[in-house]
Amino acid sequence: MIMDVNRNAGNQGSVKTFKEPIRDFDEVLKTVEKAMAVMGDIVGETKGxxxxxxxxxVEIADKRISQPRTICLAVVSATNDRTNQRILTKVTKVDEEGERTxxxxxxxxxxxAGSGSEKxxxxLARNEDVFFKLS
Structure with missing residues (x-):
């Protein structure tokens, strides 16, 4: 785990030594919960x-989607212009053929209905703009 340099000194040891292997997908939620417990509640932290x-x-996500065995979920919201949603650019860089996205x-x-945004x-949903083989 990578910790903030300003973290409470009493908590640094448990954060530095936290290691929890994930052997299958079912363990992800449990591992995240354990990591959150070790890190402590981050709500109310400073803006920095x-x-x-x-x-x-972002760093962790970029590292994960770069791995060739990772299945990428490119989630975009129709309420935000697609050019503002960087995930499409990121996944097309690491998965140019759209084979694992x-x-x-x-x-x-x-x-x-009938708007340019809808079209x-x-x-995008029909794979006419960006092509992803998974569906």
Whole structure:
């Protein structure tokens, strides 16, 4: 586990030594819960620490999706312009052929019928814009 340099000295030892192997997918939630318990509640941290947490999550996600055996879930929200959602760019860089990526469009019901946004997200969902083999 990588910890914030400003972490409480009394908690640093348990964070540094935390190791929990994940042998199958069913163990992920339990491991995340254990890690959160070791790290302590991060709610209410300073703005800088919250940003550091975001950067850490991005770093971990980038590392994971780069691994050739990882199945990527590219989740985009129809309520936000697709060009603002970096996940599509990230997965197409690491999975150029779209062989291990599943695309998911959330909140399609929020789009105005017949709008340009609706058409753009329909093209995305139909694999006409970005192609992902998993469906």
């Amino acid at each position: 620490a919250a940003q550091a947490d975001v950067e850490l999550v 599943l695309g998911i469009v959330t909140k399609p019901d929020r789009l105005s 753009a997200f329909l093209n």
